[in-house]
Amino acid sequence: MKSSKRILGCLAILGLVTTTAYAQEDEDRAAIAERLAPVGELCVQGEDCGTAAAANSGTQTASAEGPDGAGIYNSVCMACHETGAAGAPVRGNEDAWSSRTEQGFATLLDHAINGYNAMPARGGNPNLSDEEMHAAVAYLVEPVMDVPAAAGTEDAEASGDSTATTDTSSDDAASEASATESATAGIDGEAIYNGICMACHDTGAAGAPKKGDAAAWGPRLDKGIETLYDHAINGFNAMPAKGGNPSLSDDEVKAAVDHLVSSVE
Structure with missing residues (x-):
């Protein structure tokens, strides 16, 4: 009888030690998994992620x-x-x-x-x-x-000289527009448009806003001409950089954009 009690006691102790060992192993695995977890996930255009x-x-x-x-x-x-x-x-x-x-x-x-x-x-x-x-x-x-500060932040912090700041910005914008006009002077933007851009912008292919469609161009014009220039030069969504013709200069692309948007301004 005493031998049976000893055997049962040993089995109980062995079970407790085994359970504790497995619990410790699970904790160790969880800690390792946490350390190896990625800091983020790669998400590229077209994927449903984030x-x-x-x-x-x-x-x-x-x-x-x-x-x-x-x-x-x-x-x-x-x-x-x-x-x-x-x-x-x-x-x-x-x-x-x-x-x-x-x-x-x-x-x-x-x-x-x-x-x-x-x-x-x-x-x-x-x-x-x-x-x-x-x-x-x-x-x-x-x-x-x-x-630059986020939109609205400068308005909240501005004082009585806010009008002067606005006037300066307008002068800067006018200077940039004048510089662009000088750079594109003499470039036939219509010819460049007809040779490259019209395939999409006359038909609406690949979601391109059609020439003369004021409703389609409204939100795009709100971004400013410099952003439109950048998209045309560097590519944007389905539109390739420089309309797929890398031999065009930046000024030639700008002239084509000017011709395109002139139909809705």
């Missing part, structure tokens, strides 16, 4: 001071912009960003909101607002360029 984080975007990124650009970047953008995946320029790499920052912050923000090359619109998270995108892009590019 929506998993959408439910949390409002609570994680909002604060009394506005959207948390760093938080949005870390949850949506860093998978590509920390690694260079899909050709994305790495944050803080001035050489990679130099040609992009020359286009201006407004163009970079437009690309982030609407998508550009392999980068999906809003980083693949359609629930992000324009204000949140501004904050994320600002955080991304702040190491390599001066970032």
Whole structure:
């Protein structure tokens, strides 16, 4: 009888030790899995991704001071912009960003909101607002360029000299427009349009806005002529860079764009 009790006691102790060992092993596996979890997911144009984080975007990124650009970047953008995946320029790499920052912050923000090359619109998270995108892009590019305030911020901080600031901006815009007109003077934009652009913009192929269609061009003109120039020169969605003719100069492309939009201005 005493032997039986000893055997039962040993079996009970062995069972307890085995259970504890398995529990510790499960904890170790969970810890390893957490350490190996990816910091983000690669999302490219055309994929349905980023929506998993959408439910949390409002609570994680909002604060009394506005959207948390760093938080949005870390949850949506860093998978590509920390690694260079899909050709994305790495944050803080001035050489990679130099040609992009020359286009201006407004163009970079437009690309982030609407998508550009392999980068999906809003980083693949359609629930992000324009204000949140501004904050994320600002955080991304702040190491390599001066970032303007978000829309509305300057109005809230402006005082009695706001009119003077507006007048200066208008003068700058007029100077840029004058410089562009000088550069494209003498270039037959209509001929370039007829030779390259009309195949899509006269027919609406691939979703291209038709020449003369004011309703289709309205939201595009709101982005400004410089953004339209950039899209035509560098490509946008289904439209190839320089209409598929890389031998065209930037000024020739601008002349063609001028002819195209003149039908709705």
